[in-house]
Amino acid sequence: MVTSPLVDIITCNMKTSITPKDYTIAVEKNIDFEISYCPMLFGSSTRQDTFTLANILYIKGKSKDLIITTGAANKLDIRNPRDVMNLGILLGLSRKQSTKSVTQGSYSIILKSYGRKLGKSAIHLKPMNNSS
Secondary structure, X not given: OOOOOOOOEEEEOOOXXXXXXXXXXHHHOOOEEEEEOHHHHOOHXXXXXXXXXXXXXXXXXXXXXXXXXXXXXXXXXOOOHHHHHHHHHHOOOOHHHHHHHHHOHHXXXXXXXXXXXXXXXXXXXXXXXXXX
16 A cells, blocks of 8 residues: 555544554655544544544654545535644644645645656646637
8 A cells, every 4th residue: 555656645544554664654755644624523532533643643653744634524514724724733733734734735745646647857838729
């Protein structure tokens, strides 16, 4: 799973099992870890599980790239980005890391995958259609 060159994100929940060896490989390959905040809204046990998972991934681990996502099935469960950034602080991130996890994390993943699609290049030229 982690050794595949096509992996950019590992979505984590309490059912996710990753060995310490795979975790180390993922951190070395700059693979991002994703935590959804939606389960925290439904009960104290899932809230505690999410806090524990974030603690394992970020505080005790070496992962620098943590993405906080909604994971909501209902549009009423989606929260304001500022609220999600504050939640990141509760999960143990600094203000700067929390802001990055909400705003820049997804963008950097898209750039990584786009770069893999194009190969090693500094510029990508796209032909324009002249409709005159």
